[in-house]
Amino acid sequence: MSDTVISVENLSKSYFIGHGGPREKNPMLRDMIVRHARNYARKAIDMARGRQIIQGDSVEEFWALKDVAFEVKRGEVVGIIGRNGAGKSTLLKILSRITEPTTGRITLNGRVSSLLEVGTGFHPELTGRENIFLNGAILGMPRADIKRKFDEIVDFAGVEKFLDTPVKRYSSGMYVRLAFAVAAHLEPEILIIDEVLAVGDAEFQKKCLGKMKDVAGQGRTVLFVSHNMAAVRSLCSSCLWLDCGLIREAGSTAEILDHYLRSSTKDVKASEVVLPEDLTKEFQVRKARVTKMDGEICSDFLCDEEISLELQCEVRNPVPGLYGYLQISLRDGTEVLVSDSFDGGGNPVDNLSNGHHTLRITVPARSLAPGEYVAYFNFASPMSAAGFSVDCLGDLLSFQITDPNTRRGNNRGGFFGTLLPWQITPCSLRPAMASDK
Amino acid sequence: MQTILEPGRAEKNYWRDLWHYRELFQVLAWRDVSVRYKQTVIGIAWALIRPFLTMLVFTVIFGKVAKLPSEGNVPYALMVFAGMLPWTFFSTALSEASNSLVSNANLVSKVYFPRLIVPTASVVVAFIDFLISFVILVGMMLWFQFLPGPQILLLPVFIVLAFFASLGPGLWITALNVKYRDFRYVIPFIVQFGLYVSPVGFSSSVIPEEWRLLYSLNPMVGVIDGFRWCILGGEAALDWRTFGISLAVTAFFLWLGVRKFRATEKSFADLI
Numbered sequence: 172m173s174d175t176v177i178s179v180e181n182l183s184k185s186y187f188i189g190h191g192g193p194r195e196k197n198p199m200l201r202d203m204i205v206r207h208a209r210n211y212a213r214k215a216i217d218m219a220r221g222r223q224i225i226q227g228d229s230v231e232e233f234w235a236l237k238d239v240a241f242e243v244k245r246g247e248v249v250g251i252i253g254r255n256g257a258g259k260s261t262l263l264k265i266l267s268r269i270t271e272p273t274t275g276r277i278t279l280n281g282r283v284s285s286l287l288e289v290g291t292g293f294h295p296e297l298t299g300r301e302n303i304f305l306n307g308a309i310l311g312m313p314r315a316d317i318k319r320k321f322d323e324i325v326d327f328a329g330v331e332k333f334l335d336t337p338v339k340r341y342s343s344g345m346y347v348r349l350a351f352a353v354a355a356h357l358e359p360e361i362l363i364i365d366e367v368l369a370v371g372d373a374e375f376q377k378k379c380l381g382k383m384k385d386v387a388g389q390g391r392t393v394l395f396v397s398h399n400m401a402a403v404r405s406l407c408s409s410c411l412w413l414d415c416g417l418i419r420e421a422g423s424t425a426e427i428l429d430h431y432l433r434s435s436t437k438d439v440k441a442s443e444v445v446l447p448e449d450l451t452k453e454f455q456v457r458k459a460r461v462t463k464m465d466g467e468i469c470s471d472f473l474c475d476e477e478i479s480l481e482l483q484c485e486v487r488n489p490v491p492g493l494y495g496y497l498q499i500s501l502r503d504g505t506e507v508l509v510s511d512s513f514d515g516g517g518n519p520v521d522n523l524s525n526g527h528h529t530l531r532i533t534v535p536a537r538s539l540a541p542g543e544y545v546a547y548f549n550f551a552s553p554m555s556a557a558g559f560s561v562d563c564l565g566d567l568l569s570f571q572i573t574d575p576n577t578r579r580g581n582n583r584g585g586f587f588g589t590l591l592p593w594q595i596t597p598c599s600l601r602p603a604m605a606s607d608k
Numbered sequence: 609m610q611t612i613l614e615p616g617r618a619e620k621n622y623w624r625d626l627w628h629y630r631e632l633f634q635v636l637a638w639r640d641v642s643v644r645y646k647q648t649v650i651g652i653a654w655a656l657i658r659p660f661l662t663m664l665v666f667t668v669i670f671g672k673v674a675k676l677p678s679e680g681n682v683p684y685a686l687m688v689f690a691g692m693l694p695w696t697f698f699s700t701a702l703s704e705a706s707n708s709l710v711s712n713a714n715l716v717s718k719v720y721f722p723r724l725i726v727p728t729a730s731v732v733v734a735f736i737d738f739l740i741s742f743v744i745l746v747g748m749m750l751w752f753q754f755l756p757g758p759q760i761l762l763l764p765v766f767i768v769l770a771f772f773a774s775l776g777p778g779l780w781i782t783a784l785n786v787k788y789r790d791f792r793y794v795i796p797f798i799v800q801f802g803l804y805v806s807p808v809g810f811s812s813s814v815i816p817e818e819w820r821l822l823y824s825l826n827p828m829v830g831v832i833d834g835f836r837w838c839i840l841g842g843e844a845a846l847d848w849r850t851f852g853i854s855l856a857v858t859a860f861f862l863w864l865g866v867r868k869f870r871a872t873e874k875s876f877a878d879l880i
Contacts, residue, residue: 224787267719268720269877271874271875276613279610279613283611287719291718296643304635308632308635309632309721313631
């Protein structure tokens with residue numbers, strides 16, 4: 172048997188979507204009747220021809236996936252990343268045979284189980300025990316397997332006391348824990364997972380991640396879609412980056428994630444960001460903000476003001492060799508200024524002790540030209556146990572600088588806001604330049 | 609095991625796949641049955657009360673008020689009930705099957721399995737109700753001291769026939785319902801209308817001879833007449849010509865239903 176378990180060629184998938192036409196402010200009754208009549212006529216014709224009904228005044232073909240091709244080898248764990256609407260879920264739906272492609276061909280060597288949602292088919296009226304069997308069967312687990320693993324599932328979910336209670340009485344946490352527990356005990360050759368780690372509290376998430384690592388470690392082939400970059404980083408050996416239905420890049424996880432994080436969020440508009448707790452990180456920035464020197468959060472600065480970038484960090488384990496990296500760019504991505512934590516002489520974040528710390532980086536007044544800026548942060552260490560990148564925040568903060576107090580003002584251009592002194596001194600001699608001629 | 613996914617590719621091992629998923633069929637059927645009477649006070653007794661009350665009303669209206677004739681000397685109530693059993697089975701099965709895909713939309717859009725499982729499993733619910741109502745029939749036979757002849761052994765044949773008679777249109781409508789929700793409103797109408805054009809409250813013998821052929825295009829006519837013949841015996845003679853036509857219509861609808869279902873099955877997840 173060949174080593175390629177999933178082979179995808181020229182895969183495309185289109186949907187038809189409807190658009191509403193422009194709506195007048197005060198529509199005339201006559202126009203409305205005409206429009207509705209036209210819509211009815213179109214629907215009737217569609218139905219007579221056996222086509223689907225699309226709401227709206229006009230219909231457009233929309234390509235959710237276009238000419239996607241890739242291969243996955245046995246035992247690989249592949250992360251699929253991309254923004255919302257990039258086509259990730261469509262790809263998984265096609266691979267798990269829920270919907271068929273419009274063009275292209277997929278060859279799957281092995282039994283596929285897909286997990287596009289936790290608790291698919293859970294019935295609120297049935298008890299926890301009954302739902303384990305129901306959900307297991309829906310996910311394609313043979314009854315004998317479910318019986319064998321029943322205790323393990325219950326134990327993993329931690330719901331022993333409520334096994335005979337209808338799940339509609341469960342807390343939402345218990346519900347998702349039970350649902351994930353069933354799914355985690357699947358044993359297919361190819362496993363397809365969509366965003367299911369985003370359930371439960373931090374502790375349970377950690378448990379799920381551990382379980383997923385076990386599954387990946389057993390030599391199964393796994394396709395994993397997630398927006399949780401930490402999870403992708405720790406689980407996947409390689410990554411596939413989808414953008415607008417096309418494969419933008421494929422390769423090793425570290426490389427793809429780096430490119431993805433750099434590119435994907437130039438549209439940040441935040442002067443204050445609070446980041447969700449991620450217990451897998453030894454060092455994590457929990458809060459970031461742009462402030463004036465007096466501590467007031469601000470997004471619009473004058474060229475003549477100092478700008479303070481303030482990060483509140485939590486250290487769970489001192490990281491040897493940790494350093495910070497800051498890159499300030501213009502909205503269009505042009506790199507303007509780079510700084511790292513060695514710049515002040517010494518490195519204040521290296522081996523930082525456990526607990527909470529505030530890190531402040533000051534951009535001096537009149538250093539940047541008027542414009543809109545984005546600040547990118549990354550914390551890394553060549554000596555960290557968890558890998559080089561410790562907490563990659565990507566483009567995190569944004570701020571704007573205006574300059575009303577100089578004559579050139581906001582039209583200054585260039586990269587710097589620095590005011591250069593123009594000096595003139597009286598001179599009695601003939602200019603030197605003239606004598607050269 | 610190798611699977612190839614391509615647009616329009618007919619599943620070569622579809623029927624084998626269906627067999628593979630028989631456990632899911634069992635589980636879904638069991639779910640539908642066990643959920644049916646959850647959080648009701650009298651629970652399964654509803655399956656007894658509803659047909660019993662309907663039978664009473666029909667007996668009074670058709671037997672006592674309209675004074676329609678029964679089959680030979682069979683008590684009118686018994687004749688009504690022998691017709692109502694297959695009719696209730698048919699109508700419940702048809703409505704359950706027609707709505708099955710839409711009400712299981714979360715499954716259809718998130719997991720792969722041969723979709724045929726959903727409507728067929730939902731028919732099981734109707735069959736369980738049928739078995740429960742059968743208890744009433746036995747009770748009534750004891751009450752009227754009526755002993756069925758050896759032809760009662762053929763009853764399972766007609767049960768299977770009723771199953772196919774409901775599954776055919778059920779599959780067809782559930783497939784259409786995914787695309788056009790209009791069909792959701794068609795089913796209650798068919799069921800209501802069908803009750804009066806099928807020999808439920810009256811005996812087929814009251815239908816004038818010249819209308820018989822048209823009348824027997826209704827597949828339930830053959831099934832209900834067959835039931836009456838099995839249960840009540842020679843008193844309700846089975847018209848083989850009528851029965852043949854009903855059988856052909858049933859077979860046609862089953863073919864149409866399965867074909868339509870298979871043709872549209874792959875796009876269910878996109879349209880639902």
